[in-house]
Amino acid sequence: MSSLEELIVFKDVVSTGNITRTSQRLHMSQPSVSIQIQNLEKEYGVQFFDRTNRGVKLTECGEVFYHYVEEIIQLTFEAREAIAQTSSCHSGDIHVGATFTIGEYLLPFIVREYCSDQGDTGIDAKIADTEVLARDVLDRKLHVALIEGPVPKEPNFTVETFWHDELVVIVPIEHPWCEAETIGFEELTTERLITREQGSGTRKVMELAFARNGFNYADLNIRLELGSTQAIKQAVRCGMGIAIISILTVQEECRLGQLVALRVKDCSFTRPLSILTHTKGHLTPDEQSFIELIRNQKKLLEIFPTPYQ
Incomplete structure (x- = not known):
């Protein structure tokens, strides 16, 4: 059998x-x-x-x-x-997955808000990349995943955008570009670039954005690949190069005057942040309440950090 x-x-x-x-x-x-x-x-x-x-x-x-x-x-x-x-032993628990940017910079605010309204509901969060979380949702190991960037094509996935993120160029405060608001692609090719590793959602969004706007990603001078956003920020602060990462991840450093965020001329780096569930899956009442909070744009505007401008 x-x-x-x-x-x-x-x-x-x-x-x-x-x-x-x-x-x-x-x-x-x-x-x-x-x-x-x-x-x-x-x-x-x-x-x-x-x-x-x-x-x-x-x-x-x-x-x-x-x-x-x-x-x-x-x-x-x-x-x-x-x-x-x-089974009563599963009641009251929420099992959610989140990609790294969402898990590290947005999920804590969502969880805090949910727990303040719902009491002592247990929440178990798995932080991983989009491919791993998508697989877990498909295999029903997770009922809910919050993901960034492109979503794998799969008929059993239900995808709902709940927020939008933007990638920005970050440079150290002593960099010649620190007074600029935007830079051109040709200027980017003259700098050493620090990026996330192959397969990361941030890396994919960056590559797709350049291709969509007619820029050749291969022209960039990639000198270092790191698997951690925190490591990338530290490398930029140390003068090892510049980077393109989520604006959500550098708000504190920009406010404190440790890093400067710029945009690329004629190239949009916006990306959707999405709720991923299984089309035929069953959500617990607590998971449904959790998703309803994430769908509430007015509430998210209140609880999320104000984007750096």
């Missing part, structure tokens, strides 16, 4: 079209992924994938099997959620 794990592996291989990619996403070895697929094919007596040098592709039998796998996984997750909501 097929195990749920085998079906989840099968579904992910269909999604990625690649054994290696699935092993990375599910944190399994490549041989383990291959064995799971082989076990399914042996059980049903057919081949589900055609293997090529470029990856794998569903056979006709695989296409038929895939539709049933989707339904089985969906029903299993729905059963788990229904049982969890019925």
Whole structure:
């Protein structure tokens, strides 16, 4: 009898079209992924994938099997959620995910406001990048995720924008640009740039914005990649280069005169901040109340820090 794990592996291989990619996403070895697929094919007596040098592709039998796998996984997750909501040990808890900028600079204000109104509701927050959180929502490990930037294309996702963020260029106070309000792309190419690592939401927004406005990202002089916004700010303050990061993350430093924020001429770096849920998921009453707070624009304007101008 097929195990749920085998079906989840099968579904992910269909999604990625690649054994290696699935092993990375599910944190399994490549041989383990291959064995799971082989076990399914042996059980049903057919081949589900055609293997090529470029990856794998569903056979006709695989296409038929895939539709049933989707339904089985969906029903299993729905059963788990229904049982969890019925169980008293799960009442009163909110499990939410947030990307790094939201989790570090906005979520504390949201949680404080929610707890002041709702009392001692337990809130468990997972801080991770968009790809990880999207996967958790898809697998029903999280009911709610607050994410920034582009959202993975997936029919089972419901995405609702609740706020807008802007990326800005930051320079140290002694920099020649510190009196300017905007700079051109050509000026950017003359400076050493410190960026977030590949795969981060901030990095993706920056790359897409340059491409959308006809600028070549490869022309930038990237000298350092860091996985922490705090580390990037410190590196800029130390004179190691300039950076492009969220305006939400540098408000305090700008007010204290430690950093200067600029905009790029003819290039918009705005990005939506979104609520991500599963289209067929079930939210607890507390999770629904939490989302209602996030949807309340008037309340968010009151509780969020005033954007630096």
